[in-house]
Amino acid sequence: MKKLIASAAIALMGLAGTAMAEEYPERPILMMVSYGAGGATDFQARIVTMTAGNEDALGMPIAIINKPGAGGRVGWNWFATQADPDGYTLAAYNVPHFIAQSIKGGVSYSADSFEPIANWGADPAVFVVAADSPFNSMADVVAHAKENPGKLTFSGAGLFVGHHIAALQIEKAAGVKMAYIPTKGGGAAAMKAVIAGEVMGGINNLSDAFRAQEAGSVKILGVADLHRSDFLPDVPTMQEQGLDVDNSSVNFRGVMVPKGTPQEVIDELAATVPEMFANPRVAKKMQAGGSPMHIMTRDEVKEMWAAREQTLKELLAGL
Amino acid sequence: MDFIFYFGDVFSPLSFLLLLGGTIGGLILGATPGLSPTMAVALLIPFTFHLEAVQGLILLGAAYTSTVAGGAVSAILLKIPGAPANIATTLDGHKMAKQGKGAKALQLSFLASAVGGIFGVLLLIFLTPVLAQWALAFGPSHLFWLAILGVTVIGSLDSASVVKGLLSGCIGLWLATIGFDDIMGAQRFIFHPSLGGGINIIAALIGLFAIPQVLTMFAKGRRASGAEVIEVQKHSVLDATKELLRRPRALGIGTITGSIIGLIPGVGGQIAGLVAYDQTKKFSSEKEKFGQGHSEGVIAAESANNAMVGPSLVPLLTLSIPGSPTAAVLLGGLLIHGIFPGSDLFDNHPDVAWTFINSMLVGQVLMCLFGLYVAGLAARVAQVPQSVMAAIVLALSVFGAYSVQSSMGDVYVMACLGIGMYFLERFGFSAAPLVLGLILGPIAESNFIQGGMIADATVGKASYFLSGGLNIFLIAVVVASIAYSAWMELRTRRHTTKEEAQA
Numbered sequence: 001m002k003k004l005i006a007s008a009a010i011a012l013m014g015l016a017g018t019a020m021a022e023e024y025p026e027r028p029i030l031m032m033v034s035y036g037a038g039g040a041t042d043f044q045a046r047i048v049t050m051t052a053g054n055e056d057a058l059g060m061p062i063a064i065i066n067k068p069g070a071g072g073r074v075g076w077n078w079f080a081t082q083a084d085p086d087g088y089t090l091a092a093y094n095v096p097h098f099i100a101q102s103i104k105g106g107v108s109y110s111a112d113s114f115e116p117i118a119n120w121g122a123d124p125a126v127f128v129v130a131a132d133s134p135f136n137s138m139a140d141v142v143a144h145a146k147e148n149p150g151k152l153t154f155s156g157a158g159l160f161v162g163h164h165i166a167a168l169q170i171e172k173a174a175g176v177k178m179a180y181i182p183t184k185g186g187g188a189a190a191m192k193a194v195i196a197g198e199v200m201g202g203i204n205n206l207s208d209a210f211r212a213q214e215a216g217s218v219k220i221l222g223v224a225d226l227h228r229s230d231f232l233p234d235v236p237t238m239q240e241q242g243l244d245v246d247n248s249s250v251n252f253r254g255v256m257v258p259k260g261t262p263q264e265v266i267d268e269l270a271a272t273v274p275e276m277f278a279n280p281r282v283a284k285k286m287q288a289g290g291s292p293m294h295i296m297t298r299d300e301v302k303e304m305w306a307a308r309e310q311t312l313k314e315l316l317a318g319l
Numbered sequence: 320m321d322f323i324f325y326f327g328d329v330f331s332p333l334s335f336l337l338l339l340g341g342t343i344g345g346l347i348l349g350a351t352p353g354l355s356p357t358m359a360v361a362l363l364i365p366f367t368f369h370l371e372a373v374q375g376l377i378l379l380g381a382a383y384t385s386t387v388a389g390g391a392v393s394a395i396l397l398k399i400p401g402a403p404a405n406i407a408t409t410l411d412g413h414k415m416a417k418q419g420k421g422a423k424a425l426q427l428s429f430l431a432s433a434v435g436g437i438f439g440v441l442l443l444i445f446l447t448p449v450l451a452q453w454a455l456a457f458g459p460s461h462l463f464w465l466a467i468l469g470v471t472v473i474g475s476l477d478s479a480s481v482v483k484g485l486l487s488g489c490i491g492l493w494l495a496t497i498g499f500d501d502i503m504g505a506q507r508f509i510f511h512p513s514l515g516g517g518i519n520i521i522a523a524l525i526g527l528f529a530i531p532q533v534l535t536m537f538a539k540g541r542r543a544s545g546a547e548v549i550e551v552q553k554h555s556v557l558d559a560t561k562e563l564l565r566r567p568r569a570l571g572i573g574t575i576t577g578s579i580i581g582l583i584p585g586v587g588g589q590i591a592g593l594v595a596y597d598q599t600k601k602f603s604s605e606k607e608k609f610g611q612g613h614s615e616g617v618i619a620a621e622s623a624n625n626a627m628v629g630p631s632l633v634p635l636l637t638l639s640i641p642g643s644p645t646a647a648v649l650l651g652g653l654l655i656h657g658i659f660p661g662s663d664l665f666d667n668h669p670d671v672a673w674t675f676i677n678s679m680l681v682g683q684v685l686m687c688l689f690g691l692y693v694a695g696l697a698a699r700v701a702q703v704p705q706s707v708m709a710a711i712v713l714a715l716s717v718f719g720a721y722s723v724q725s726s727m728g729d730v731y732v733m734a735c736l737g738i739g740m741y742f743l744e745r746f747g748f749s750a751a752p753l754v755l756g757l758i759l760g761p762i763a764e765s766n767f768i769q770g771g772m773i774a775d776a777t778v779g780k781a782s783y784f785l786s787g788g789l790n791i792f793l794i795a796v797v798v799a800s801i802a803y804s805a806w807m808e809l810r811t812r813r814h815t816t817k818e819e820a821q822a
Contacts, residue, residue: 036644036647037357037358037361037364037648037651038357038361038364038641038644038647038648038649038650038651039647039651042651043651043654043655046364046365046651047655050368065725066361066724066725067724067725067726068516068724069498069499069515069516069517069519069724070498070499070501070504070515070516070517071499071501071504073499073515073516074515074516074724077512077515078512078726081512101504104504106499106504106506108512150776151776151777152776153772153773153776153777158501158502158504159502159503159504160504179772179773179775179776181769181772181773181776182502182503182769182772183502183765183769184501184502184761184765184769185501185585188640188641188647189584189585191640192455192584192634192638192640192642193458195455195638195640196455196456196458197455198458198459198773199773208639211639211659211660211661212638212639212640212661214639214659214661214662214663215637215638215639215659215660215661215662215663216661216662217638217639217661285655285657287657288654288655288656288657289654289655289657290654290659291654
């Protein structure tokens with residue numbers, strides 16, 4: 001009897017599986033954001049998924065749920081261990097954050113726990129100083145750090161996040177020791193420390209720094225990316241200023257599903273989601289909010305994750 | 320005087336409709352345990368996608384204003400603060416409700432909220448550039464001392480004995496260490512994945528205040544089914560206004576403390592009510608009445624938590640730095656329309672900026688009017704039988720705790736803390752100092768670590784934390800606060816011991 005029930009259950013599950021692949025998605029989809037409502041990731045996730053209900057996209061709306069805490073660890077732990085791999089629970093990822101956290105340990109996920117779908121944005125880290133700071137280029141910063149080893153204070157949003165990676169890379173590239181001050185409360189608190197003069201400089205998100213520069217409170221000295229940003233055509237990259245810093249610290253944001261999601265569902269999402277991101281209405285809203293877009297397909301994201309894991313392992317090995 | 324020019328925009332039909340909707344909706348959301356102002360505003364953001372920038376912000380501004388005040392309803396009638404800002408309101412407000420003065424307490428709280436709120440928004444209108452400098456003056460060392468100042472309040476808050484107050488404060492401080500430490504990423508006391516993010520303050524608030532209430536109600540309900548929860552005597556608004564005017568000291572201290580503390584990024588509204596309550600108590604000529612259902616307690620707490628609304632937006636509007644979680648959500652609401660807070664906002668979109676600020680001003684008045692109406696209805700709410708009320712509150716508590724971050728883990732945390740608190744209350748401990756410990760712990764700790772790291776790289780810890788005008792001023796206040804408490808304790812020692820024996 002037990003066997004009969006078991007086989008019936010398996011048969012039913014099989015049925016459900018095929019039915020799902022044909023009609024996916026047949027109900028609204030959840031997307032978990034592991035940062036609080038109103039943060040940059042949450043805000044962008046809401047914009048890029050706003051057209052999900054259109055016929056040419058998924059045909060079903062995507063609802064955002066927030067599971068903030070411990071720099072994103074709470075949400076991603078939940079996603080890796082408790083989310084159903086049925087295609088109705090998506091999550092937003094932040095690279096390098098979750099990869100760096102998995103290398104550091106103490107979490108129940110790694111890059112292998114998730115399947116990427118598509119990338120929507122890339123927010124590079126930038127070096128900012130207060131508007132009245134004597135520093136006007138990265139060379140000034142490095143020179144000061146060389147004369148005062150370990151005494152140049154600069155803020156960033158915590159340890160093992162993009163800002164911290166950028167800080168480590170800058171220190172390594174310039175061969176100097178500086179005092180990285182992680183703040184609690186994310187990029188906003190780190191930016192406040194710079195504007196208020198509590199620290200001499202800081203690493204922050206390009207989008208937030210751009211706004212603060214518009215408000216006249218900071219100067220942006222360098223972008224930690226391979227190319228200049230469209231938002232800041234006049235600000236040189238770190239490499240242009242002789243610091244060998246690549247795009248490892250760029251905060252890539254995109255969509256992923258848990259490992260074990262049916263391949264058909266992944267394929268369906270991987271085909272539709274990048275087009276959904278490319279919707280001109282989305283682009284307009286993102287542009288207006290000062291959020292740089294960077295659409296990447298599933299294969300490109302896979303490659304980027306692997307490359308990031310490699311670099312981060314080397315960079316964090318000494319810590 | 321730009322703001323007067325844009326007043327007309329608030330009263331255009333659609334804008335005013337949104338303002339009304341936001342105010343009434345905000346009052347209801349605020350009165351629901353667990354729905355904090357931050358959540359209410361976050362819930363409304365998707366609606367603003369389809370509105371003009373000005374109209375979207377009117378909706379958000381009105382909702383922010385009225386959820387803060389709405390939290391007083393559940394704080395007074397049920398002893399469940401809607402948000403951390405309303406904790407101090409429970410201390411005297413609920414006692415008043417128990418004495419049958421629920422309507423009076425509600426009227427006073429809405430009137431005081433309106434006075435504080437309007438003062439706060441006027442500060443935002445006239446003194447924004449000056450205030451922005453103030454907001455920046457508080458660095459890690461100052462925030463550390465401010466948190467320590469809060470700790471000195473713990474002992475004397477709502478407890479029969481200072482020792483018991485301090486003990487529950489310590490439990491709160493310990494609970495605050497649970498989870499991933501935000502600065503260093505170290506793991507502390509995480510025995511279950513749902514504790515990874517630490518104890519969520521809203522879930523804890525609901526558990527510590529609501530669950531013991533529910534358990535008590537069930538216990539009583541068994542003995543006398545159908546008994547009224549509390550009796551509410553009718554009270555005229557005119558009398559409430561007169562009462563408010565008779566207490567200018569509580570109103571003044573509440574409003575000014577709330578405005579100053581609201582301004583400080585990262586501390587914000589969570590402790591404004593408590594600090595104002597404590598200060599008012601210390602300066603009052605009727606100290607012994609506090610905690611027994613004294614109107615000054617309600618007035619101070621509620622005027623403070625609404626006074627903080629306006630100044631809390633100063634860092635966001637001028638420097639583009641969100642100083643509180645709610646401000647962070649509002650920032651999202653601005654960005655979605657392509658408006659950057661800062662000089663861009665006031666120079667290029669003055670219509671948006673001033674209409675938003677004006678709507679908060681008008682919103683305060685509307686909130687007060689509707690609140691007074693709600694106060695009239697309070698008598699009906701209170702006629703619900705104990706057992707039914709307990710079930711409703713329990714359902715709301717579970718819903719509230721779950722909705723904070725869509726997590727069952729928070730519901731378990733709420734239940735455990737609640738059951739623990741039920742037994743602690745039987746031993747004479749109270750929830751307010753415990754929550755204060757939970758709020759202040761992380762502020763003191765993270766600012767000490769961060770300040771320490773800056774100090775080590777620059778001038779050294781001693782001179783970083785102990786020198787500078789603002790540091791010395793704050794340390795002096797801390798010392799005065801401790802000395803005052805010690806003196807009061809010594810003076811009333813015999814009296815306290817007797818009370819303890821009874822408890």
